[in-house]
Amino acid sequence: MTKKLLRPHQKVIKILAFSLALFGAQAGHAQQAFVATGGDATGAGGSASFSIGQVIDTAPESGSGSVSQGVQQAFDDAVLPVTLVSFTAAVVNDRVQLRWETASELNNDFFTVERSADAVHFEEMTRVAAVGNSNISTKYNWTDDGALTGTSYYRLKQTDFDLTSTYSTMRAVTISSLAGTIVYPNPAVDLLTVRDAKNQKSDRSYQIFDLNGRMVMDKTVLNSHKMIDLSPLLPATYVIRLSNKSEVKEFKIVKN
Template identity: 30%
Template sequence: MLNNLIKTGLFFFISLTSALVCAQTKTASTGNWNAAATWSPSGVPGDNEVILIPAGVNVTVPGSDHTMNNTILIIEGTLVMESTCGVCPNYGSLTFTGPDSGVIMEAGGQMQDGTAFGGDTHFISVDGETFWSGDNCSSNCGDVEGNYTAPEASSWPVGLSNPLPIELIEFTASVSAGSVEIIWKTAIEINNESFTIQRSNDALNWTGIATIDGAGNSINENSYFFIDKHPLPGLSYYRLTQTDYDGTIEYFEPARVNNEQIGVLDTYPNPANNILNIIASNDLSNAYILVRDRSGQLLSVPINTSIHEAQLDVSELAVGVYLLEVVFEGQAVRKRFIKQ
């Protein structure tokens, strides 16, 4: 949901989450807010929508009130709050209600007070709070009055304490041909620098295995894909995290996979320079791990072992072919590897 209102400097930001799965996007061309032809797809904006005023586009809100529920307005161009006449009691307003509502102003975006009179009924509010009001406001005024241009220092307000900038549609992990395929989709991305895929064998301790660039700022659907070619055996978990440009991290619910491979032993990288990684379906902490040269002679190699993973320090071995032997409860699994 869009909650936890954050005021930054002269303008405002409402944090995004994954609520607007069914939201429709409306993109403006220069024109009157009340004209259906101003918008694509055609029609005046309403409830449960994401409204975009692109850079270079001017949209004028005439002297009438507009109330929208669970709607997001993104201003990259210019929004003109106009009046139909100089002595009208109401000079026009935009009211966004509901926990999924928000107004985001991008760097260079402009708010213009199109009337010389302004007044207390000339405003923009989100979920009961007024943020912008026209000149000559005496009560219920916003942090900004009259004309305003968002600063060019950054594309979005800085110093956000709790931004949740993506709408995640889907996140799945599934076993395929001995690998784990991870797929996720977003409908909205705000200030999104990157995603990180994390993996765990207990859903408590997590290790990052890949970082994927985000789309930055986008209101289009984006699809992402990653293959874990060296998954953990048995039951494991994958989790998506998202990092904002200011370093804020958001965590999402994990997906569980079951990679049943009894007796499977995998090594990488092979050839190896310094470290040879081992992944096994059995418990490596209770196994014997041996390295032999081509003549069968047993070699001493430093080993760091956990439950299903181990790292062999092969940096001191001479270049050549070696035999790795892992003994589980009296049964041995052997695999050759190359030191280069």
């Protein structure tokens, strides 16, 4: 079979025809420029709504249908001043230790630690200077040495150099109002002292039980330092139970 040779001008025409066919095939999947605010994308035979990203026109060859992809790459283009990755509050020896960590900071002036007893009304406890600008992890901490008894709430207020501020979520901690309460001497003869190390003024009651579970005394402690008269009791081992509206604490005592 004789091979037919193409003249030079015929080769150019054939290559040009192939190029036009390839371009025409790709034109059915054209990609629009980046759009930052969102809107509606219109393609051959249909449309779609989108948010942030680049719109893709995927109209089928038949020329009828709808845009099947409205967004190629969605993301938030806002720059956050501080990325807070953790914020914790923990009770340690009747004090509250606060720790927080940022992954990055931009124009960050300082943090304010705020505390509340009701999760509504907050007061400023301290301010902690920030590093300002950073793209690495930064750790902070502060300890509340005068923590409230009961449940209290903590939050962070982050303030930029331009005084713009944002708040973290709250963290709740609970400190027992009976924490630190001691009874002495033990063994006791006639008088037993009940002392609250936190000097709480709220009323609390106490009951004394023998080892058979029978209650032998029931009184109310009116202040933070109370003497209990054990003289009516026979020498034996007892359990004294202190309680308030929400907590109970027990001690084993010996009466001589």
